[in-house]
Amino acid sequence: MPIGPIPPGCIAICAPAAFDAVGDIQLTGICSQATGGLTLSNVAVTACSASGFDFLLLLENPESVAVVIVVQVQFTFHATIDGFSFDGSATCLDFLTAVRQLVTSPDRFAEPLDCAADLTCSAVPVPFDAENSIQSFIVTVAGTATCVACSGTFSVVAACAEAIRSSVR
Amino acid sequence: MTPRAECETICTELAGSGAMPIVPVSGLCQFQAQGHTISDVVITGCAVQQVSFQPVAGVPRGALMTVSYDVHFDYTAAFPEGASIRESAVCSGSVQFIQLVTPSRSVLLTPPQCTPDLHCRATDGGFDPATGTQSFVVLVFGSVDCVSCSSRRVVENVQLCSGAPLAEPRQDAAPGPGWPPRT
Numbered sequence: 626m627p628i629g630p631i632p633p634g635c636i637a638i639c640a641p642a643a644f645d646a647v648g649d650i651q652l653t654g655i656c657s658q659a660t661g662g663l664t665l666s667n668v669a670v671t672a673c674s675a676s677g678f679d680f681l682l683l684l685e686n687p688e689s690v691a692v693v694i695v696v697q698v699q700f701t702f703h704a705t706i707d708g709f710s711f712d713g714s715a716t717c718l719d720f721l722t723a724v725r726q727l728v729t730s731p732d733r734f735a736e737p738l739d740c741a742a743d744l745t746c747s748a749v750p751v752p753f754d755a756e757n758s759i760q761s762f763i764v765t766v767a768g769t770a771t772c773v774a775c776s777g778t779f780s781v782v783a784a785c786a787e788a789i790r791s792s793v794r
Numbered sequence: 795m796t797p798r799a800e801c802e803t804i805c806t807e808l809a810g811s812g813a814m815p816i817v818p819v820s821g822l823c824q825f826q827a828q829g830h831t832i833s834d835v836v837i838t839g840c841a842v843q844q845v846s847f848q849p850v851a852g853v854p855r856g857a858l859m860t861v862s863y864d865v866h867f868d869y870t871a872a873f874p875e876g877a878s879i880r881e882s883a884v885c886s887g888s889v890q891f892i893q894l895v896t897p898s899r900s901v902l903l904t905p906p907q908c909t910p911d912l913h914c915r916a917t918d919g920g921f922d923p924a925t926g927t928q929s930f931v932v933l934v935f936g937s938v939d940c941v942s943c944s945s946r947r948v949v950e951n952v953q954l955c956s957g958a959p960l961a962e963p964r965q966d967a968a969p970g971p972g973w974p975p976r977t
Contacts, residue, residue, distance in 0.1 A: 653824075654820075656820075681852065682851035683850060683858060684904060686848060691850065691892065751931060757917070759917075
């Protein structure tokens with residue numbers, strides 16, 4: 626269909642429509658903390674957070690993103706070493722990685738990636754590994770990941786001077 | 795430099811390989827009990843089953859690794875009616891993580907050509923009677939050997955014989971003393 630006359634101050638451009646591609650994240654992994662010879666008991670989780678993320682594009686899998694999630698598990702414990710014992714608190718920090726397909730071809734992600742995640746986390750201690758002096762936690766992360774995606778099809782849109790000015794970031 | 799008649803002087807990146815230790819990573823394995831509780835777990839082995847590599851945009855030396863593993867264990871199954879028996883079972887699981895797999899100033903070949911030498915060690919993660927799940931913490935460790943291209947461009951005399959490079963395309967990528975590249 627012909628575009629017809631373009632109003633003064635406007636241009637017609639071919640543009641893929643941008644949209645938010647949203648996917649669920651449900652992931653269970655391990656947070657491990659070396660205790661440096663301390664033997665831990667009475668381990669109790671006081672908080673779990675999954676607030677740091679990085680998103681990476683997979684070169685051979687352009688429909689998916691890899692999400693690297695920083696998990697922090699705060700916990701209290703009773704520790705013994707060489708006959709001494711004390712109560713304390715500490716934080717286990719680890720990385721969990723999930724791969725999620727968020728778009729289907731011919732749609733693709735905007736580059737550089739423009740993504741966000743909204744995640745909650747819970748953690749359960751596992752029995753203390755005395756042989757290797759490691760306290761681990763089973764961490765469950767749940768929520769959504771959202772990335773800006775570009776439609777694989779193009780639309781013709783009229784971009785007028787004021788609209789161009791206001792939409793330039 | 796005057797190349798011999800059968801040689802061509804080209805600018806190229808040298809291919810190389812070499813074992814890179816990975817930072818040990820902990821994964822989870824969960825085994826679902828069928829109508830009984832699990833106790834007295836004895837781990838009899840841990841075996842890495844499969845390793846895959848995916849190149850990651852923006853991380854030329856890195857790869858997304860997916861490692862699947864089997865945990866072999868014996869346990870006592872106690873049934874609600876009071877009977878208990880000793881059983882053997884296998885728990886299968888996997889973990890994904892991003893690692894640097896090639897030396898500095900190099901780029902992972904695409905698609906990756908990697909030889910993993912990975913092992914695992916499992917520890918008892920406890921039985922949760924509420925969900926009937928026996929967990930294991932699986933430590934994955936070892937090294938990987940991936941073909942990479944140097945990011946430094948060097949001038950080399952390369953013998954371009956008709957047929958030979960096509961007939962043996964892997965020859966340039968073979969592991970050997972060519973790493974690190976000569977300067």
